Amino acid sequence: MKSRVFRVAATAVAVASLASLAACGSNGSTSKASGPVSMEFWGWAPGYDKITAQWNAAHPDVKVTFKQIPSGGKGGYDQMTNAIAAGKAPCLGQVTYNDIPQMVVKNALMDITPYASGDTGKYLDWTVAASSAGGKTYGIPVDTGPMALYYRTDLFQKFGITAPPATWDEYAADAAKVHAADPSVAFGTAPQDAYDMAGLSWQTGKPWFGTQGTAWQVSIDNPGTQQVAKYWQDLKDKQEVMNNGNAWDPNFDKASEAGKVATFVNAAWAVPGITGDLKDLSGKWAVAPMPTWTTGDKTSANSGGSATSVLSGCKTPKQAEQFAAFLSSDPDAVSTGITVGGLYPASKAGLDNPLLSQPNPYFGGQKIYDVFKQSAANIPTTWVVGPTFGQVEADYSDAIGKSGLPQATTTVQQKTVDKIKSLGLSVTGG
Amino acid sequence: MSTQTAPPPAPAPARVVAGSSRRRHHRRTALSAAGFLVPFGVLFTAMMLAPIGYAIYQSFYKVHRQGLFGGAQTTEFAGLDNFTAALHDGDFTASLGRVALLGVVQVPVMLGLALALALLLDARSARLRKTFRMVFFLPYALPGAIAAVMWSFLLVKDLSPFTGPLGAIGIHTDFLSAGWIPVSIGNMITWGWTGYNMLIIYSALQSLPAEVIEAAALDNCTGWRLAWHIKIPMVRSSLVLTTVFSIIGTAQLYTEPAVLAAARIPGASNKFSPIMNTTLTASQADQNLAAAESVLLALVTLVLSFGLLKFTQRKTADA
Numbered sequence: 001m002k003s004r005v006f007r008v009a010a011t012a013v014a015v016a017s018l019a020s021l022a023a024c025g026s027n028g029s030t031s032k033a034s035g036p037v038s039m040e041f042w043g044w045a046p047g048y049d050k051i052t053a054q055w056n057a058a059h060p061d062v063k064v065t066f067k068q069i070p071s072g073g074k075g076g077y078d079q080m081t082n083a084i085a086a087g088k089a090p091c092l093g094q095v096t097y098n099d100i101p102q103m104v105v106k107n108a109l110m111d112i113t114p115y116a117s118g119d120t121g122k123y124l125d126w127t128v129a130a131s132s133a134g135g136k137t138y139g140i141p142v143d144t145g146p147m148a149l150y151y152r153t154d155l156f157q158k159f160g161i162t163a164p165p166a167t168w169d170e171y172a173a174d175a176a177k178v179h180a181a182d183p184s185v186a187f188g189t190a191p192q193d194a195y196d197m198a199g200l201s202w203q204t205g206k207p208w209f210g211t212q213g214t215a216w217q218v219s220i221d222n223p224g225t226q227q228v229a230k231y232w233q234d235l236k237d238k239q240e241v242m243n244n245g246n247a248w249d250p251n252f253d254k255a256s257e258a259g260k261v262a263t264f265v266n267a268a269w270a271v272p273g274i275t276g277d278l279k280d281l282s283g284k285w286a287v288a289p290m291p292t293w294t295t296g297d298k299t300s301a302n303s304g305g306s307a308t309s310v311l312s313g314c315k316t317p318k319q320a321e322q323f324a325a326f327l328s329s330d331p332d333a334v335s336t337g338i339t340v341g342g343l344y345p346a347s348k349a350g351l352d353n354p355l356l357s358q359p360n361p362y363f364g365g366q367k368i369y370d371v372f373k374q375s376a377a378n379i380p381t382t383w384v385v386g387p388t389f390g391q392v393e394a395d396y397s398d399a400i401g402k403s404g405l406p407q408a409t410t411t412v413q414q415k416t417v418d419k420i421k422s423l424g425l426s427v428t429g430g
Numbered sequence: 431m432s433t434q435t436a437p438p439p440a441p442a443p444a445r446v447v448a449g450s451s452r453r454r455h456h457r458r459t460a461l462s463a464a465g466f467l468v469p470f471g472v473l474f475t476a477m478m479l480a481p482i483g484y485a486i487y488q489s490f491y492k493v494h495r496q497g498l499f500g501g502a503q504t505t506e507f508a509g510l511d512n513f514t515a516a517l518h519d520g521d522f523t524a525s526l527g528r529v530a531l532l533g534v535v536q537v538p539v540m541l542g543l544a545l546a547l548a549l550l551l552d553a554r555s556a557r558l559r560k561t562f563r564m565v566f567f568l569p570y571a572l573p574g575a576i577a578a579v580m581w582s583f584l585l586v587k588d589l590s591p592f593t594g595p596l597g598a599i600g601i602h603t604d605f606l607s608a609g610w611i612p613v614s615i616g617n618m619i620t621w622g623w624t625g626y627n628m629l630i631i632y633s634a635l636q637s638l639p640a641e642v643i644e645a646a647a648l649d650n651c652t653g654w655r656l657a658w659h660i661k662i663p664m665v666r667s668s669l670v671l672t673t674v675f676s677i678i679g680t681a682q683l684y685t686e687p688a689v690l691a692a693a694r695i696p697g698a699s700n701k702f703s704p705i706m707n708t709t710l711t712a713s714q715a716d717q718n719l720a721a722a723e724s725v726l727l728a729l730v731t732l733v734l735s736f737g738l739l740k741f742t743q744r745k746t747a748d749a
Contacts, residue, residue, distance in 0.1 A: 074692065078713045105500045106715045133499050192694060214497045249694060251588055387499065391714045394700050398521075401608055401697040422515065423715060424495040 037316050038063040041323070042080060043094030044071045045142075045306060046272055047341030051333045055326050062319045064092070072099055073393055081108050084312050091314035092323060096306045097130035098198070098389045100138055103309070105387045105423065109138040110310040115321035116140060122329055126381040127346040131307040139307030140324035141346035143337065145267030146375035147199055147301045149288045150274065152281075153364065155185070155262040164263075164288035168231060171263075171291045175240040178262060186242040188263045189252065190232050191405065194389070194396035194412075199267070199303030200232075201225040202383050203290065209386035215426040216386060221413035227293070229405035236405075253277050265290060267303040268372045271342035275362045282361070287368040289375060300375040302383070305346065344372055351376075391419045482728075488721035489513070512722035521701045522723055526730065528612065529703055533680040536616040541672055543620065544627035549657050551628075552635040563632070567625040574622060578689035581618045582606070586695065606690065608697035615702075618686045623679070627672040634668035635661060670742045674735045681731040684709075 041052060041064050052066035067090065069076045077099060083089040084107075095103055103109050116137045120128045127141035149171075151164050159178045165171040175187035191197050201208065204224025210217040235241045242252070242261055255261040256278055264270075274285055290300050308324035310317050327333055334350040337343035345351060356369040386392065395415045399408035413429075420427040492508035495501060516522055547566055551559055569577065583589055585605035596603065605614045638661065646652075646660045662669075683703040690698035691706070701707050704727045712720035 081713075101499065102715065105495070107500065107503070134497065192696060211498055216498065243696060250583070251586065254588055388714060391710075394710050394714075397691070397694070398699050398701050401699060419714065419716075422719065423500075424493060425498065425500065 036061045036063060037319050038065070039092065039314070039316055039320060039323075040065050040067055040090030041092035041308075042067050042069045042076070042090045043092075043306075043308075044069055044076060045094060045269075045337075045341050045343060047337050047339075047343065048094070048327070050336050050340055051327050054330070054332055054336065055323055059326075062316075062323065064323055072096060073390065077103065077108075077390070080311060081106055084108055087313065089311045089313050091310060091316060091320040093309050093311050094142075094306050095139055095309045096304055097127070097141075098195075098304070098385050100131055100307065100309070101133055101385050101387045102389055104133040104138055105425070108312055110312050110314055110317055111136045111138065112140075112310050112317060112321050113137045115318050116325075119321075119325050119329075122348060123346045124348065124376075126379070126383075127305065127307070129381075130305075130383075130385065131309075139309040140321070140328050141305070141307050142328045143269065143305050143341075143343035144346050144376060144379070145199070145269055145302050145304040146344055146372045146379060147203075147265060147267050147290045147303050148371050148375055149263055149265050149290055150270065151263040151286055151288060152259075152261075152284055153286050154284045155259060159185075159262075164286075165291050166289070167295055168291045168293055172231070172235065172240075175235055176238070179238065179240040183239070184260060186240065186255065186261045188235075188241045188265065189261065190236045190241045190243050191228070192397065192400060194393040195303060197225065197228065197396060197405075197409070199301050200228045200265070202303070202380065203299055203301035204228065204293065205299065205380045205382060207382050207384045208392075209384040211384070212428065215428055216420055217428050218386065218413060218416050218420065220392070220416060221410050225409050226406055229409045233405040256281065267305075268344040268369075268375075269304065269342045271360075271368070272340070273342075283364045286363055286366055287371045289371055298374070298378045299380060300378040302379045305344075344369075344376065386416065386420070387425060388416060388419045388423065392416055485721045485724050488718050489725045492718050508718070512719050513726065515719055516723045516726055519707075522704065522707045525701055525704045525707050526727075529680055529683050532612055532616055532683070533677060536619060537673065537676045537680060539616075540620045540624050541627060541669065541676065544624050544672065545631055545662070545669065547624070547628045548631040548635055549661065551632055552661070553653075553657075563629070566628055569622050569624075570626040572622070574685040575689055577622050578618055578686045579693075581614070581621070581686075582690055582693050582695065585614050586693075606695045606697060611687075611690065611695075611697055611699075611702075615683075615686045615690070619680070619683075623676070627676070630672050631665055631668050634665040638664055666742075666746075670739065674738055677734050677738065678731055681727060681734070 039062075041048070043066070049066045049068065052064050055062075055064055069079050072095065077095075080089060080093050080103075095109070100109070113136050119140065120137060123141045124144065127144060128137075131137060131139035131141050149164055155178075156162075156164070159174075159181050161174050161177065165174050171188070178185055178187045191200055198208065201222075201224050204227060206219070206222045206224030208218070208220045208222070208225070210219065232241070236243045242255060252261065252264075256274075257280065274281070278285075289298070292299055308327055310320045310324070314320050327337075328345070329347040329349065331349075331353065334343075334345050334347065334353050335355055337345065338353060338355045345353065351373070356373065357367060358369075359365040359367050392412060395412045396408060399411045402408070403411070417427055417429050489512050490508060490510075491505050492511060494504045494506055496503075550556060551563055551566075556562075572580075584591065587593060587604045587606065590605065592605070593603070603610065642660065642664070643656070646656050651659060682705055684705045687698065687702035688700075688706060691700040691702065699706075701710065704723065708720045708723040708727070711723060
């Protein structure tokens, strides 16, 4: 009697668990495309969801579903590569220029040269180059990150700084002035990771990577990077810049609200970060050109910026490429990108978007995009991205926490050479 | 597998049964045992054995790439190359050392605290027993990541409620500076897990035979002496169990340092623990090396936990 009850229960449990396993297995394999095409798009930039909705409204036969994922370096790329390995990858993914080569090495991106060849002329040349690898197109450029100096007009006035610093020497002099007047106020934020270091080093015109035949050349530890590293380490040592907290860290927001930080140097896409997080400071921030290393020079830099890539395994690459091109070049999509995401367009036509010549009330009515336009026109186009940016990023953040910026740069150089070797690619130490 | 592991024969029936019926009875118990074991067996194989086997398999292979971007990739047997590479990776070995040091300091502190709290709760004079048990256990109910975020706000220099008062009495510390981070992480783990370990020890204390405690009391052995001479030796096995759990937990440390690293706190290394190293390696297109690192970590953990178990068993046998 008792044993029969047990047996029934055991069988029920067994059947239930097998059924749930089976349910797991069959999930998702029902997307056999017949009639209208549907695909997924994974990304994290603000505004992509709205642009996707605009596409869907105009293209009832190709339905795209946007899924918000963590930004690439924070696990987004791992989600994409895991999904590819599981055969359940989305057709489209946001990939930053920094990460396209390593995603190609991971076999995660599809060569879309045949579909994109007619489109590539519409975008800035260097963004097209940054979205390619080995002469093949792996993404449609969406935005760039022309850099500028964000500064607090009220604090500048308070400390008697009449004009934003035009050179890094002036920046350091202003920092010293503010520190002398009130040591609790930081003049800016020190670079904390590879993104910051790459942006600032880009301006020196000395790229971190190069290629010679089929071998990578690593030159992260170059005179340009060292100039940047020594400059900021000096400001850090004098405690004239915040050495913890970057724009949008709670730390930065708090310091900002308390009037304890006067500037930061970052890309155009930083705009929604401050306007969203620091609403109360409306009218107090302004934008000026990024300081330069020599007087009269206008050389600027790029930080970040993304392309839309078609991921390996996509069954409808042609439609996927069409969506990517829409996201990057459709006038309404570009407008949405600018207003919601602060995305500075990589498309040549997009640069004439009327929104880019409008005054911005948050910035006291300043036409901030005039500054970014000038910045974008002065970005050196010699920058080359290496095949292991994830590792460079991880090692830089780690090394900056353990030692000064110049030493960290030397450490990262060596670790990058080792990592490229360990991936089985050829490399020279530059 | 599961059909062969029949349970020990049922207790002998009072009445002698005929041979064939006993055999049938046997078959029936074997069947129902199998019914119980199959779901577990299937899940265990699919979720534990297969991934472990796959990781071990992967750790012996290496991907060969060509050109600048890998080109056509081939996978070849690599022997122990990945293991040598992992052991030559300074970041990985340093992280092993880091969690070892953390374990040596933090685990005794946490278990000492857990034992003390359990004994206090178990003491005859304890009041509001249920409330305190709840309160001590509560941190464990909070997901680890949320607790880590909470602590990172409590400890970060400019937001921390502690730095102000401490600064007023002349102590100026940044709990999230490189030197303090291991201590802060130890604090987070202790906060999160003391209640859990306390509960295990407390249930062992609760199941001690009342007559033993009473006999001790009759011999005038109470309070501190009762705890030291009677209770602690009798809950020895749960102390060993919690120690083994804690060693495994420390070796697999991830959440707390990962939250700090994700918050971009300078000095919070994204390579703090072995698993963080492995995760990074895997996300950098080096699955085989990551597999070797995981296997090494598993081996170290196994040796430590089983070593401790064997050691304590021998000591018990000696005693």
